[in-house]
Amino acid sequence: MMDFMDMFSDEAACLEYLSIMRWPDGYECQRCGGRDAWKMGSGLYRCRDCRYAGSVISGTLFENTRKPLRLWFQAIWYVVSQKNGVSALGLQKALGLGSYHTAWEWLHKLRRAMVRPGRDRLGGIVEMDETVIGGIHEGRLGRGDPRKALVLVAAQDTGNGIGRIRLACIPDASGETLLNSTLEMVEPGTTIRTDGWRGYNILSSHGYVHEPCVHKNASDKDATPAAHLVASLLKRWLLGTHQGAVSHEHLPYYLDEFTFRFNRRTSRSRGKLFYRIIEQALQIGPVPAKALNTTSGR
Numbered sequence: 001m002m003d004f005m006d007m008f009s010d011e012a013a014c015l016e017y018l019s020i021m022r023w024p025d026g027y028e029c030q031r032c033g034g035r036d037a038w039k040m041g042s043g044l045y046r047c048r049d050c051r052y053a054g055s056v057i058s059g060t061l062f063e064n065t066r067k068p069l070r071l072w073f074q075a076i077w078y079v080v081s082q083k084n085g086v087s088a089l090g091l092q093k094a095l096g097l098g099s100y101h102t103a104w105e106w107l108h109k110l111r112r113a114m115v116r117p118g119r120d121r122l123g124g125i126v127e128m129d130e131t132v133i134g135g136i137h138e139g140r141l142g143r144g145d146p147r148k149a150l151v152l153v154a155a156q157d158t159g160n161g162i163g164r165i166r167l168a169c170i171p172d173a174s175g176e177t178l179l180n181s182t183l184e185m186v187e188p189g190t191t192i193r194t195d196g197w198r199g200y201n202i203l204s205s206h207g208y209v210h211e212p213c214v215h216k217n218a219s220d221k222d223a224t225p226a227a228h229l230v231a232s233l234l235k236r237w238l239l240g241t242h243q244g245a246v247s248h249e250h251l252p253y254y255l256d257e258f259t260f261r262f263n264r265r266t267s268r269s270r271g272k273l274f275y276r277i278i279e280q281a282l283q284i285g286p287v288p289a290k291a292l293n294t295t296s297g298r
Helices: 002-007 011-022 069-081 088-095 100-112 175-185 198-206 225-242 251-263 270-281
Strands: 037-039 045-047 125-133 149-157 162-170 191-194 209-212
Touching: 011 069, 011 270, 069 088, 069 100, 069 270, 088 100, 100 251, 125 225, 149 175, 149 225, 149 251, 162 175, 162 225, 162 251, 175 198, 191 198, 198 209, 225 251
Parallel strands: 125 191, 191 209
Antiparallel strands: 037 045, 125 149, 149 162
16 A cells, blocks of 8 residues: 555646656547647647647546546556455545545446456356346245346356356346347357356357256256356355345446456456556546445445
8 A cells, every 4th residue: 555655645646647647658639539649748749730738638428527547546456456346335435525425436436447348248158047146035026026127147167167257237138138138258169068058058149159058957066056156156255245235226237336346356456456457447438426326225
């Protein structure tokens, strides 16, 4: 933390860090693509070709922020330093923010930066299964309960454990839905292991090697143990870190955070995780607070 505070001692240091990351080969005008510009006293860059004045945070996650960048950097460092995730209340207390909703908004914005645009799909051997997220309610159970969310889990089987994972909210477990989600998460040609649910049968006709196994016929009594373990860890994380208070609308972003943390669980470099979120925050564009709909849940 002391090294972090020394490196980002003021706003100028934060802006310089962002400019180096965003324009490693030198400034590029956001309007005309010009490379020749000068830096004004306000911190803006004035293009010599089109005279456009742009900021290093324009068109990024940090655009129009009313808080110091240094506080944003502290928030990101705190998020990557917590092994099991961060709640809005925890972030509010750690940064001394006056508003719970500010902390809530920041976390949701940062969750969007945890997904790298155009990230690689899974390959090799992948286990897939669905899991239901939601409390125990009387009445309708499983896939048919609208108060619960259905999540598709894809986990790489490396032979020595679980590799990378992908998670996605799905409206149902029909063959078409499972195929569309699989195409987004898994590279064609991959061997996919599933249980006996017939919805997965469509995969074999779209470039995947499908290996279904009914649970009762599995040698270890579990057709997809890796996918089930990931589902169990996800539910435990949602309950332990967020007390299960996650709305269906915002669940995809919590899944993004869990995926980000799980896929980097062996990383010992907090600095590298910090760098990755900053890098992706510069790529995803602004996330207006009104788009988060803070009244609908945590």
